[in-house]
Amino acid sequence: MRIQAKTAGISFIVLMILGLVLSMITGYWLTESSKEPAKYTDGEYAGASNPADIRGSYSLDDIHTAFDIPVESMAAAFGLREEDNPGSIQVKIFEEVFGIIDGMEIGTDSMRYFVALYKGLPFVVEEGTALPGPAISILRKEGAMTEEELSIASENSVSLESTHVIETASEVEHDDTVLMEIKGKTMFSELYDWGITLEELESILGMAAGARSMSVRDFCMDNGIEFSTVKEPVQVLLDNM
Amino acid sequence: MAKKMKVRRIIQIVFFTVAALIAINHGLAEAGKPIPFIAEASLHAVCPFGGVVSIYNLIATGTFVKKIHESSVVLMLIVFVSALLLGPIFCGWICPFGTFQEWISKLGRKIFKKKYNTFIPYRFDKYLRFLRYGVLVWVLIMTAWSGKIIFADYDPYYALFQFWTGEVAITAFVALFAVVLLSLFVERPFCKYACPYGAVLGLFNFIRIIPLRRNVSTCISCSKCDKACSMNIPVSTSGKVMNHQCISCYECTSEDGACPVPDTLTFTTKPYEGAQK
Numbered sequence: 055m056r057i058q059a060k061t062a063g064i065s066f067i068v069l070m071i072l073g074l075v076l077s078m079i080t081g082y083w084l085t086e087s088s089k090e091p092a093k094y095t096d097g098e099y100a101g102a103s104n105p106a107d108i109r110g111s112y113s114l115d116d117i118h119t120a121f122d123i124p125v126e127s128m129a130a131a132f133g134l135r136e137e138d139n140p141g142s143i144q145v146k147i148f149e150e151v152f153g154i155i156d157g158m159e160i161g162t163d164s165m166r167y168f169v170a171l172y173k174g175l176p177f178v179v180e181e182g183t184a185l186p187g188p189a190i191s192i193l194r195k196e197g198a199m200t201e202e203e204l205s206i207a208s209e210n211s212v213s214l215e216s217t218h219v220i221e222t223a224s225e226v227e228h229d230d231t232v233l234m235e236i237k238g239k240t241m242f243s244e245l246y247d248w249g250i251t252l253e254e255l256e257s258i259l260g261m262a263a264g265a266r267s268m269s270v271r272d273f274c275m276d277n278g279i280e281f282s283t284v285k286e287p288v289q290v291l292l293d294n295m
Numbered sequence: 296m297a298k299k300m301k302v303r304r305i306i307q308i309v310f311f312t313v314a315a316l317i318a319i320n321h322g323l324a325e326a327g328k329p330i331p332f333i334a335e336a337s338l339h340a341v342c343p344f345g346g347v348v349s350i351y352n353l354i355a356t357g358t359f360v361k362k363i364h365e366s367s368v369v370l371m372l373i374v375f376v377s378a379l380l381l382g383p384i385f386c387g388w389i390c391p392f393g394t395f396q397e398w399i400s401k402l403g404r405k406i407f408k409k410k411y412n413t414f415i416p417y418r419f420d421k422y423l424r425f426l427r428y429g430v431l432v433w434v435l436i437m438t439a440w441s442g443k444i445i446f447a448d449y450d451p452y453y454a455l456f457q458f459w460t461g462e463v464a465i466t467a468f469v470a471l472f473a474v475v476l477l478s479l480f481v482e483r484p485f486c487k488y489a490c491p492y493g494a495v496l497g498l499f500n501f502i503r504i505i506p507l508r509r510n511v512s513t514c515i516s517c518s519k520c521d522k523a524c525s526m527n528i529p530v531s532t533s534g535k536v537m538n539h540q541c542i543s544c545y546e547c548t549s550e551d552g553a554c555p556v557p558d559t560l561t562f563t564t565k566p567y568e569g570a571q572k
Contacts, residue, residue, distance in 0.1 A: 062381050066388065077365075077366075085337070086337075107358060
């Protein structure tokens with residue numbers, strides 16, 4: 055058999071069309087993820103969805119379907135506002151929105167890590183992956199991980215202060231849907247509004263508290279106090295509210 | 296010759312356009328404004344090499360490499376079947392990046408004329424051609440190890456069709472620039488030295504059902520076939536051309552290409568009399 059150029063070219067096209075039609079008929083022609091993560095194949099968690107298979111194309115709704123984690127919890131963990139319609143947001147935008155913060159990256163792997171901790175599932179996090187600060191608060195309240203795992207996650211968390219997706223402290227109201235997180239801009243008045251008493255604050259500060267309109271960080275700087283030594287116990291109080 | 300090979304040029308333009316439209320439409324679809332009747336798939340989803348790099352993951356874990364889907368495996372199988380029959384016709388006729396390099400080469404030919412594509416002596420060049428197998432092994436190992444399409448960060452094809460998206464690594468842009476520059480001196484430099492998928496498909500030249508054969512008894516040894524070969528294969532000294540670099544472009548053949556003697560250089564299953572089988 056001899057093949058000329060025209061025949062060869064047409065043969066390829068025909069072969070391609072036949073292959074595509076056949077794969078479409080059999081349902082194998084899929085150009086995007088099914089949004090069903092792979093399952094653990096062995097061990098204690100065999101049959102459970104594996105967070106390591108979460109793709110950047112997954113939306114928070116997809117993750118809710120696969121792992122039964124409330125969209126509100128994920129949105130709060132990653133500083134997304136309700137008006138952003140967080141359920142439809144794809145995880146891959148995190149790299150763009152947050153990117154590298156303090157040398158750590160918030161991206162798709164951060165969501166995998168969050169889901170794994172939330173559900174108490176085994177997961178090997180990539181080096182350099184960070185969780186947003188609010189995620190630690192959510193995990194502390196709702197997660198199924200161990201204290202040790204939470205402690206490691208806390209060490210790998212970063213503040214979302216510098217990103218534009220999170221609400222500013224002054225916009226936050228005290229209700230069940232709002233995340234209470236002490237940040238550099240948080241004022242004493244906000245802490246009182248969230249339910250912390252003057253006595254509790256002064257006990258942590260070891261001195262009289264500042265003016266209501268003063269930020270806690272500015273107060274600490276003025277008085278030679280390391281902000282982080284105040285932030286942590288205050289956050290514990292807020293988490294227990 | 297150009298008139299004879301019109302069909303290849305048309306197919307190349309069609310597939311280049313399709314790839315470009317898919318690349319553009321994927322971004323538009325994500326923004327909620329897709330072009331009607333154009334596939335909304337990502338470029339990764341319609342790349343047959345995605346199927347190759349996913350083989351290990353599919354066997355080991357039953358999952359695809361991230362960003363790769365079933366469609367890549369379908370395309371991989373189609374291209375493999377075509378390569379078994381016709382050799383790496385995908386490289387010579389379909390691959391949009393091969394087409395892109397050919398277009399750049401036209402400029403190179405205008406600048407260097409007959410000197411074009413002859414700067415590297417073949418005795419050295421034929422060993423450099425094995426570099427792409429090193430790239431292939433590296434890509435397969437790294438992809439299997441990481442579960443990610445590692446090559447995207449170095450892939451000039453990806454850089455060409457996604458340069459506006461902000462998703463392309465600087466290394467891929469550097470690779471694209473290098474390929475454009477080299478294409479002014481050498482035809483299809485990426486195909487020759489670095490393409491991992493070309494490396495895979497090139498192996499089909501050793502088992503293809505319809506190989507390129509030279510009729511030694513009628514060949515006038517004019518070497519026009521050698522000059523026409525974009526991959527610098529010494530066709531005029533072969534009986535049955537079993538070179539891993541052949542891209543089945545048909546530019547050298549009697550019926551459609553440079554060979555001036557009828558029935559002397561053809562893709563045929565039947566060996567010429569007295570020739571090697």
